[in-house]
Amino acid sequence: MAKQILTLNQISLKGLERLPRDCYEIASEFSQPDAILLRSHKLKAEDIPESVLAIGRAGAGTNNIPVAECSARGIPVFNSPGANANAVKELVAAGLLLGSRGIIEGIQYVDTLASITDKAEMNQVLEAHKKNFKGSELVGKTLGVVGLGAIGSMVAEMALTMGMDVVGYDPALSVEAAWRLSSQVRKADTLSALFARCDYITLHLPVLDSTRGLINAELLSAVREGTCLLNFARQEIVDEDALVEALNGGNLRKYIADFPAPALIGRKDVILMPHIGASTDEAEDNCAIMAADQIRDFLENGNICNSVNFPNLVLERVTGCRLSVTNANVPRILGSLLSILADDDINVIDMLNKSRDEIAYNLIDIESHASDEVLERMRALDGVVNVRLIGDCD
Numbered sequence: 440m441a442k443q444i445l446t447l448n449q450i451s452l453k454g455l456e457r458l459p460r461d462c463y464e465i466a467s468e469f470s471q472p473d474a475i476l477l478r479s480h481k482l483k484a485e486d487i488p489e490s491v492l493a494i495g496r497a498g499a500g501t502n503n504i505p506v507a508e509c510s511a512r513g514i515p516v517f518n519s520p521g522a523n524a525n526a527v528k529e530l531v532a533a534g535l536l537l538g539s540r541g542i543i544e545g546i547q548y549v550d551t552l553a554s555i556t557d558k559a560e561m562n563q564v565l566e567a568h569k570k571n572f573k574g575s576e577l578v579g580k581t582l583g584v585v586g587l588g589a590i591g592s593m594v595a596e597m598a599l600t601m602g603m604d605v606v607g608y609d610p611a612l613s614v615e616a617a618w619r620l621s622s623q624v625r626k627a628d629t630l631s632a633l634f635a636r637c638d639y640i641t642l643h644l645p646v647l648d649s650t651r652g653l654i655n656a657e658l659l660s661a662v663r664e665g666t667c668l669l670n671f672a673r674q675e676i677v678d679e680d681a682l683v684e685a686l687n688g689g690n691l692r693k694y695i696a697d698f699p700a701p702a703l704i705g706r707k708d709v710i711l712m713p714h715i716g717a718s719t720d721e722a723e724d725n726c727a728i729m730a731a732d733q734i735r736d737f738l739e740n741g742n743i744c745n746s747v748n749f750p751n752l753v754l755e756r757v758t759g760c761r762l763s764v765t766n767a768n769v770p771r772i773l774g775s776l777l778s779i780l781a782d783d784d785i786n787v788i789d790m791l792n793k794s795r796d797e798i799a800y801n802l803i804d805i806e807s808h809a810s811d812e813v814l815e816r817m818r819a820l821d822g823v824v825n826v827r828l829i830g831d832c833d
């Protein structure tokens with residue numbers, strides 16, 4: 440029977456094409472879907488049908504998904520790390536230029552000249568006024584990058600090529616991300632040290648309990664005169680009252696962000712974009728392809744790649760008959776699962792078990808069919824969250 444994929448946002452066709460129509464039905468309404476694909480749709484736990492086995496976010500941030508509830512229900516949540524990083528990096532480049540030059544004000548001024556019909560007169564007027572739109576260059580200025588993952592590391596690299604000095608802060612930097620980072624990026628030991636020494640500061644970290652309101656009054660009051668803050672990460676990371684106070688105080692010269700808020704719209708010192716960081720053809724394709732491939736590999740093989748709540752686990756298929764089991768990460772469950780198989784004379788050919796936080800996940804390749812009764816005995820074990828028989832075992 441075809442598997443049903445519920446899409447809660449428009450997902451690029453290039454991604455949906457990775458799910459062959461003879462095996463997958465895709466629609467924006469299903470009552471019992473096997474998996475969900477979405478972008479920024481705010482998904483509530485109560486709206487996830489019982490049938491859902493996996494959720495794929497075609498994008499980076501998963502703060503729109505109730506990840507903790509998904510973990511408790513044994514549902515892996517996948518995202519698309521790095522797939523839209525270049526799109527965001529390019530928009531940050533635009534943000535830096537909008538923050539350093541009078542581009543927007545200049546364009547708005549030119550629009551006011553529409554009533555002048557004589558070219559020479561227009562030229563004379565604008566040449567007299569262009570001094571009002573003077574900016575400064577990025578070369579030699581210091582950019583602070585908060586969060587040096589997929590996007591932050593690309594932004595840092597780009598800023599270096601533009602002649603900026605780059606300072607980075609990331610207390611949770613992965614080894615892989617550290618390898619990607621240019622050695623010219625200087626390390627700030629604290630966020631306050633970074634905020635106190637930069638002309639431009641750009642945020643590229645996820646919103647988590649620990650980062651909500653992280654950019655607070657204390658940090659914002661310590662910025663150098665003329666500092667420009669860019670936020671292409673998430674609105675919630677910046678304390679809005681503190682931001683408004685810092686802008687009113689004058690030291691923070693500009694706030695450039697991808698997240699409009701009523702209190703910020705219309706201010707001359709704020710430039711807001713409508714959450715378009717990842718809105719390029721390329722990023723939408725990349726994210727959708729990655730999310731669809733990951734969902735397909737999970738549904739067809741139980742493999743897990745780029746989950747934000749489950750361990751990564753990929754086991755090469757050696758038999759048509761595979762069990763995937765999610766259980767609490769406590770002792771003795773694995774032994775009990777294997778005993779149930781042994782009691783039914785089912786031989787295990789290959790298996791892999793990995794854990795992440797409170798979740799343990801297993802793929803067990805077996806030589807012969809496991810009956811419904813065997814599966815039910817496994818499901819009945821204390822601490823087992825779900826058991827799935829994948830594939831054709833005959």
Ligand SMILES: NC(=O)c1ccc[n+]([C@@H]2O[C@H](COP(=O)([O-])OP(=O)(O)OC[C@H]3O[C@@H](n4cnc5c(N)ncnc54)[C@H](O)[C@@H]3O)[C@@H](O)[C@H]2O)c1
Binds near residue numbers: 590
């Ligand atoms: N504007 C957009 O359209 C858009 C597009 C893509 C991503 N984003 C946002 O940008 C965020 C980052 O994306 P990414 O792809 O670079 O993710 P990533 O996971 O590759 O990198 C995030 C980095 O932030 C670091 N970090 C975590 N806590 C931190 C803290 N307290 N201080 C400093 N660094 C911290 C992590 O260690 C990691 O290196 C996403 O979570 C998402 O919210 C926005």
Ligand SMILES: O=C(O)[C@H](O)COP(=O)(O)O
Binds near residue numbers: 497499716
């Ligand atoms: O976290 C992300 O990837 C971005 O915020 C992009 O969101 P979008 O897919 O809704 O554009």
